[in-house]
Amino acid sequence: MSFESLIRELASINRMLFVVGGGACVSEMYSDGNTEPEFHDRWGMIESGPWHLHLDMSSIKQAQFVEADNHGAPKLYYVRFSDASEETIVRAYFPSPYLDESDKRTEFQPAKLALFEEVRDRHVNGKDVVFVRRPKGG
Numbered sequence: 001m002s003f004e005s006l007i008r009e010l011a012s013i014n015r016m017l018f019v020v021g022g023g024a025c026v027s028e029m030y031s032d033g034n035t036e037p038e039f040h041d042r043w044g045m046i047e048s049g050p051w052h053l054h055l056d057m058s059s060i061k062q063a064q065f066v067e068a069d070n071h072g073a074p075k076l077y078y079v080r081f082s083d084a085s086e087e088t089i090v091r092a093y094f095p096s097p098y099l100d101e102s103d104k105r106t107e108f109q110p111a112k113l114a115l116f117e118e119v120r121d122r123h124v125n126g127k128d129v130v131f132v133r134r135p136k137g138g
Helices: 003-011 110-123
Strands: 017-022 025-030 038-040 043-048 051-056 062-069 075-082 088-093 129-134
Touching: 003 043, 003 075, 003 110, 025 043, 025 051, 051 088, 062 110
Parallel strands: 062 129
Antiparallel strands: 017 025, 017 088, 038 043, 043 051, 062 075, 075 088
């Protein structure tokens, strides 16, 4: 499986939120929907507006499509890229079907969930790209 094709597709989705880090420091970048990642040697670069990230593609060993219970909106939908020790490298959050463009709660938007499901169904292979459900606290 080429993680490049998955990253290319995620970066092409408008308002895809890429999150790097966790805990004491987190960096976030929204894709503008016109983002075309570049790949050179083992490095990938995703750029959107003034922000960009450099990603060592050789460190990615697995991608998980995640449906997670959440305290704010009922569910979060994202892809988690991890390394050989299962540490998170970067997460890409799909636009929430429970939030509007200003991140305010709204009626459920089935087209946003369908986007997650379509991308998931194209890429999950049961080996290095899997689907998981995470309950609250899980």
